[in-house]
Amino acid sequence: MDLNEEQAGGVTVLQVMGRIDSTTAPVLGERLTAMVGAAGARVVVDFSQLDYISSAGFRILLLAAKRADQTTSKLVLCGVSGKVRQLFDLGGFLDLFTIAHTREEGIAAAG
């Protein structure tokens, strides 16, 4: 898994590439928790280059969303399509997160 962080008008965009499994999920979890840990943070996670996400990855996303609620931060996911979207649907996660179609829409939704 590779992570790439960018700033776009006060919104932090984290692009996740490759696979989120039990080996890589803790790395993502640490990064995400730190990002949404600051009060009022605005974070977009871009999954357009993601190939695979397992239950370990979904757990990390749930924990990050919970942390964002506690700190009144905003967490938006984008680029959830194809196989990855099917997995979100399979696990019943599509309605649990704010999911934007594109990165631009994600930034607008977070901002």
Add this chain to the structure above:
Amino acid sequence: MRRPANIVYGLEDSPPPHVTVFNGVQYVGLIAINLVYPLLVFRAAETPAQLVGSLLAIGMLVLGLATFLQVCRLGPVGSGYMCPATFTATYLGPSLLAVQVGGLPLLFGMTLFAGLLEVVLAPLLNRLRPIFPPEVSGLVIFVIGLSGGIAGLRAMLGEKAAPVSTEEWWIAGVTLATMVALNVWGKGMARMLCALIGLAIGYIAAGIAGLLGVGNIRTIAEAPWIGLPAFGHLSWSFDISMVVPFAIAAVAAAMKAVGTIAVCQRMNDADWVRPDMRSITRGVLADGASTVVAGVAGALGTNTSTPAVGLAAATGVASRKVAYAVGAIFLLLGLFPKLTALLAVMPRPVVVASLLFAVTFIMINGLQVMSSRMLDARRTLVVGLAIVAGTAVEVFPTLSATAPEAARPLIGSSLVFSTVIALLLNFLFRIGVKQTATFKVDGAPVQAEKLEQFMETNGAAWGARRDVIDRAKFNLAQSLEVIVDSCEPQGPVEVAASFDEFNLDLRVSYVGPPIELPERRPSNEEIMESEDGQCKLAGFMLRRHADRVAATHRAGRSTILFHFDH
């Protein structure tokens, strides 16, 4: 059966009369362009224009009856779906061959044979899937398009064709350009009826250029407004050398009917998962019976109309009542000799342009079917060499003359030759393909790339569907992740993947406690609280992703079976 959101009038609904009639006319307009196939065959048989008019009228009556056969459920016949009938390029090549060898009687006799064969094949189709995998049936569709297009061009550019005038080039260009422009840039009705509008423009252009001819105009003028077509010319014959081309066409027609009816099922049911073979078998029986009727009455073989079903999906009007309207309109049109006389004198460039437009979509449809499966080197060679073989027959028509006497019927037609080559290679290349592949995983971390490669390589060797392999890849990766991380397996985890055309089974076994595969999703709190919740989520997703799961635990060894329908 739950109605999808985009369907305005479902299968059992009764749309208002004006909606029913308007949609019926729209489908007839869409299908009417395919009258170009019988027209081309009757022209090749040098049939007089008056008789061509009568034959086209019979053709319309046959389409009307065929549409009723498909939508009505009479005994074991008829899918019951809004799936109108049409003439098809599938029978074009064999029909052209038949009229060359034995004129119209042989055409009608062999069409009757093809229809009977399709009727016999209908209940066996599902079992024939390994013999005709999608890359072979896609190839058949592609070559049907290719040979149809070349047959059209031969009518203008062939050795026996009359020289093409400048006006004819212009008319062909204007006709084709109209169809293409409306299809690419048109909207609504203009787009849906692009072929019919192009046809009308072609006629007008031919009329202005004086290509309709005084004789042809007289034929139209003398034809009565209302009347029954003549059946006096009908006779039938049979030729053993035509069996293979018509048999291949019958199988291709049956496969297309399977695909079209599966689209109907999916279109009408939001919860559709996989084809229901009962209504498909009934639909293929109706399709075969329609071709029997065509052979008896004196028409070309018919087939389910895929574009018409596509139009139903686009408009959201899938009511059975609309199919009754389509059938009734075709029956009525068959009783208007003036209309069929007008079609019978269709100028050569208009025929060719319409054909080129139609076969383009057929060829692409074939390519899509071929690429719906994962293709390794063996399957790539099956498809590639078979296309070269078919093209060689078209480019070198004298090829069959140089072949041994017994092989000539197989090499005389591009469709037959390429199909035979594909079937032979398909059988040959089965040598050495293991239907069960095994793999061992030793300890953490799980090498995701190796798992991916294992499923990709074997999936391509088996010619499996991409979506099924993707599902299996997830289940393999997710289950191994849970086993290695949470079950502390003693020794390696063994993976076996088995495939036949209908099933993909994954067997994962290890020494250690079993993983839980709950039917209920754990709550978000459970998932967040502990790794146990995360494992339950994994088990829930694994269960949902496979079509069937089974888990056993005996003598310390746990085994999970994931079954995927294929």
